[in-house]
Amino acid sequence: MNATDLVIDRAPDLETDTFTLWRGTGPLLVSVPHAGTAIPDALRAAFVPRALATEDADWHLEKLYAFVCARGASLVVPRFARYVIDLNRPPDNAPMYPGANNTELCPTRFFSGEPLYREGQAPDAAEVQRRRARYWQPYHDALEAELARLQAAHGHAVLFDGHSIRSELPWLFEGKLPDLNLGTVGGASCDPLLRQRLAEVLAGQDAYTQVVDGRFKGGHITRHHGQPAQGRHAIQLEMCWSCYMTEAPPWAWDAAHAAQVQPLLGRLVETMLAWRPGTAA
Numbered sequence: 028m029n030a031t032d033l034v035i036d037r038a039p040d041l042e043t044d045t046f047t048l049w050r051g052t053g054p055l056l057v058s059v060p061h062a063g064t065a066i067p068d069a070l071r072a073a074f075v076p077r078a079l080a081t082e083d084a085d086w087h088l089e090k091l092y093a094f095v096c097a098r099g100a101s102l103v104v105p106r107f108a109r110y111v112i113d114l115n116r117p118p119d120n121a122p123m124y125p126g127a128n129n130t131e132l133c134p135t136r137f138f139s140g141e142p143l144y145r146e147g148q149a150p151d152a153a154e155v156q157r158r159r160a161r162y163w164q165p166y167h168d169a170l171e172a173e174l175a176r177l178q179a180a181h182g183h184a185v186l187f188d189g190h191s192i193r194s195e196l197p198w199l200f201e202g203k204l205p206d207l208n209l210g211t212v213g214g215a216s217c218d219p220l221l222r223q224r225l226a227e228v229l230a231g232q233d234a235y236t237q238v239v240d241g242r243f244k245g246g247h248i249t250r251h252h253g254q255p256a257q258g259r260h261a262i263q264l265e266m267c268w269s270c271y272m273t274e275a276p277p278w279a280w281d282a283a284h285a286a287q288v289q290p291l292l293g294r295l296v297e298t299m300l301a302w303r304p305g306t307a308a
Contacts, residue, residue: 053099053300054181060114061085063105073148081108112158115246140198186261194267206235210245210263216253217260
């Protein structure tokens with residue numbers, strides 16, 4: 028994807044070959060690390076043909092969250108697919124959810140469990156490190172630099188990590204997910220009052236099922252950048268595709284459903300923009 032794919036009425040402040048960044052005026056950075064769908068030409072032959080459709084992308088989130096730029100938030104969007112490298116996994120490839128099925132820093136399986144690569148073509152350790160330097164590191168450097176800028180300007184920074192997923196994926200979790208899954212690493216990644224206010228926004232509506240710190244408590248980005256004692260607060264939202272798109276190929280945007288969920292997302296964004304450390308409950 029590139030800047031022309033986003034419904035944003037101004038040019039990006041920084042556009043590289045791996046990500047695009049719009050800088051905002053408020054203390055909030057919105058990240059959508061799995062929205063990319065590109066696979067470099069040099070890597071395509073190693074994947075099974077099915078993988079080239081990048082079915083496990085967080086489809087259309089760059090479009091769903093484009094509105095945040097008009098609200099004063101920053102937005103960073105990657106170009107490359109999670110099949111190339113997962114920007115929300117730790118660099119040491121430690122499992123995010125021990126005891127459950129997980130995908131790796133360089134995933135080798137679809138979310139349905141089947142192999143992503145042709146036999147013998149999965150990346151070795153050297154290739155994983157090359158991809159980490161080429162694709163993973165620039166995105167994380169951008170997150171750190173933007174959060175540092177926001178904290179210098181406002182005294183604190185909030186990172187909102189937006190994700191989406193098919194509502195039923197038996198290889199990863201049992202049953203059907205709630206529509207909206209807010210994650211704060213069990214309350215460790217942000218101020219308790221901010222967590223409370225966001226939970227109240229979700230609880231104050233009945234159009235969508237929701238949970239706080241359920242199956243998806245937050246990935247590497249939320250865990251790494253959520254350091255409330257240092258003025259950095261991070262929250263993840265995992266949303267079911269059914270909230271804004273179809274859950275079958277070709278994974279199409281559903282304008283009517285998106286228009287219904289965006290006001291709720293807007294209230295979450297406004298809550299994070301308005302919140303200040305030390306404010307009373």
